[in-house]
Amino acid sequence: MLGSLCFKEWLKIRWTYISMMVLSLLILGYIFLTLAHDLRFVNAPSFWTQVIFMGYNFYSIFTYFPLVAGVALAVAQFVPEIHSNRLKLTLHLPVKENTLLFQMITLGLFSLLLLYVVSLFLLLIVSSFFFPWQILSSIIFTTAPWYLSGIAAYFGLAMIIIEPSWIKRILYAAIIYGLVHCFYAARFYNQYQQSLPYFLLLIFLPYIGLFYTGIRFRKGVRSQ
Amino acid sequence: MIKLSRFLLLIATIMVSAIYLPKFYWMAFDVSPRVPRVMYSSLTREFMFIKTEFTNRIPQMKFLDSHGNSYTRDEFEKKLPLNYYRQLAATDQMPDSIGGVKIDLKEVRRNQVFIRIKPYGLNSPQIELFPLFESASGRVRIVLPEDYFRIQDRMEFINAYTNKIDREKSKLFTDSLRAAGFQFPALSIAGNPTTRKPFDEGYFVEDAQHQLFHIKMVKGKPFCRNTHVPTDLQIQGIKVLEHPLREFYGLIVTEKNKVFLLSYDNYKLIELPLPEYNRKNTILYFRGNLFYRVLILRKPNSLQAIVTDRQYRVMDRYRTSWKKRDERLAGVAANYIFPFTIKLSDISSNFINFYFHLSKATFIVCSIFFLLLTVVMYRVKKTGITRHWLDLLLVLVTGLYGFIAIFIFSRIDS
Structure with a gap:
């Protein structure tokens, strides 16, 4: 059962997923090129000074990639489901309804995580040619809230898409937007270093929250 | 569920x-609080203020003394020759002597000090890599070195061009630190990592046992010295500033909200008279001139100015406060x-x-x-x-x- 669910989900998201993989590779290629170029034109010690003391972010083009990937994946995976109420058929399968919805979103989460881990790993590999561990660790701490925002947006958007009422969708969107916005308050590296565990907890609120709109969908609540 | x-x-x-x-x-x-700019006149020995008042939303500067007398800008600047010496010298209005001391513009300039310590500056992310400048190159300009150092279980220099560790230099400095009694790793490293300074004094590094070391590079050789600053000081931050006066290396802020100058006199600490300083909410401005030090504590709803002589003995104080945000409508x-x-x-x-x-x-x-x-x-x-x-x-x-x-x-x- 799980195998066929995986296959069904993969059919829905494959093109989006592959595009996101390709996009991340393009972005990383671009970062590598600009780094190599800048280090040839600005001398390396000055470049380090800009990174270390002025907080110059040479991977800033990467900022919204995790968010875009999360949003794209949620759209690809859940919009076809609500289209002509297909999710209703899915939820009639002989599996506990909640289980199925959670399996879907957890599968999505893992595919998103795979994409993120690969892109972070490649970013670190690219950077490790030029910089020592201290700067690599700052990359991890600086990009972590961007990745968390992508996951939060994925959960949040899934929740919004499944919600049957349009007015509620708009209200949820405001909340999710506010939530996602919290991950972009940094103006310097490592600013989330001390609070990452709390922000990690924050993204699981819409994860469990999906269950709420799932029930509303099943009941076909169309209030207001 | x-x-x-x-x-x-x-x-x-x-x-x-x-x-x-x-x-x-x-x-x-x-609304932003209207905080006056506070200065201290070396001529009349009183506080002087610039306040901004609004008429029809257009800001207008008022120049006042401590008795509330109002001045024009020119009159005001004449009363503060050490603050406006450049303007006064340009218009040939600089007095020849102040308080019996003959005024030499070069000396006036050399004695100007300005340091600011912000609360969030003491608690800020930092990538622990620093450039160690050559402090006795014999050249006028300071040059950015090609390597950066870190101090973990040893002191290591990493070349920025190759991203490789310079083993020889690393060993030289690590051995020298060990010989001076340094206990690895470093807990904190403070310096002034810029080439835009008159000379270089290197870094002040707290070791694993809270001893404070002075580390710099002199003609390619390590200079490592234990400052013997008390180890129970609980240093929260050090602001290093190379100043031509060579009176102090910088300011030390401690956990218990004390502020010290780290002096050139064998690293002796000089405590600043700031009982109301709170490192979590106070911006400290340290201004100095030929005769005085003016210390300003800017808190969310108050401002305090303390004038001391060059030996940091309090001479005068001023304080003003405004309504807290919570107290306004x-x-x-x-x-x-x-x-x-x-x-x-x-x-x-x-x-x-x-x-x-x-x-x-x-x-x-x-x-x-x-x-x-x-x-x-x-x-x-x-x-x-x-x-x-x-x-x-x-x-x-x-x-x-x-x-x-x-x-x-x-x-x-x-």
Whole structure:
């Protein structure tokens, strides 16, 4: 059962997923090129000074990639489901309804995580040619809230898409937007270093929250 | 499960509301306090002020002395020759002597000191890599070296061009540090990593046993010296500033809100007379000239100026305060509307976190209003009230935020 669910989900998201993989590779290629170029034109010690003391972010083009990937994946995976109420058929399968919805979103989460881990790993590999561990660790701490925002947006958007009422969708969107916005308050590296565990907890609120709109969908609540 | 799911969404909504609603509110209603610029006249030995007043929203500068007398800009600047020496010299109005001391412009310039310490500057992210300048190159300009150092279980230099460790130099400095009694790893490293300074004094590094070491490079050789600053000082931050006076290396701020100068006299500490300094909310301005030091403590709702002589003995004080945000009408209203506020940033730190601020008890008035509104709403919808005690409790505790939350994520009755 799980195998066929995986296959069904993969059919829905494959093109989006592959595009996101390709996009991340393009972005990383671009970062590598600009780094190599800048280090040839600005001398390396000055470049380090800009990174270390002025907080110059040479991977800033990467900022919204995790968010875009999360949003794209949620759209690809859940919009076809609500289209002509297909999710209703899915939820009639002989599996506990909640289980199925959670399996879907957890599968999505893992595919998103795979994409993120690969892109972070490649970013670190690219950077490790030029910089020592201290700067690599700052990359991890600086990009972590961007990745968390992508996951939060994925959960949040899934929740919004499944919600049957349009007015509620708009209200949820405001909340999710506010939530996602919290991950972009940094103006310097490592600013989330001390609070990452709390922000990690924050993204699981819409994860469990999906269950709420799932029930509303099943009941076909169309209030207001 | 459905209850938990909804409850978590309510929590999320309450959090988001507590972050953004007060933020928008203050964007609409906050006003900036009119803080005077405070100076000290070396001629009349009194405080002088520049205040900004608004007529029809157009700002206008008022130049005042401590008796409230008003001056024109030119008169004002003449009373403060050490503050405006460049302007006065350019218009040939600089006095020949002040208080019997003959004035030499070069000396005036050399004695100008300005240091600022911000609360969030003491608690800020830092990549622990630093350039070690050559401090006795014999050249006028300081040159950025090609390697950066870190001090963990040894002192290592990494070449920025190759990203490789310079083993020879690393060994030289590590051995020298060990010989001076340094215990690895370093707890904190403070310096002034810029080439735009008159000369280089290197870094002040706290070792694993809280000993403070002075490390610099002199003609390619390591200079490592234990400053013998007390190890129980609990240093919170060091601001290093190479100044041509060579009177002090910089300022040390401690956990217990004391501020010391680290002097050139064998690293002796000189405590600044700042009993009201609080490193979490005070911006410290240290200004010096030929005759005086003016120390200014800028707090969220007060400003204190302390004038000392060159031996840091207090000569005069000035203090002014203005209404706290909470005391103004918008603040009083905010204490009714918002039970609490969450901010992502705070003046005490450059790290993003959830900074929680509880309002005054007056918020309960609004909470009760929203509670009643909820009860009425549930009555109209004919949903039982006793079954929804958790909703009611949430509205009572979180007021407006809770009401928004239960409005957006209404109950699903099974």
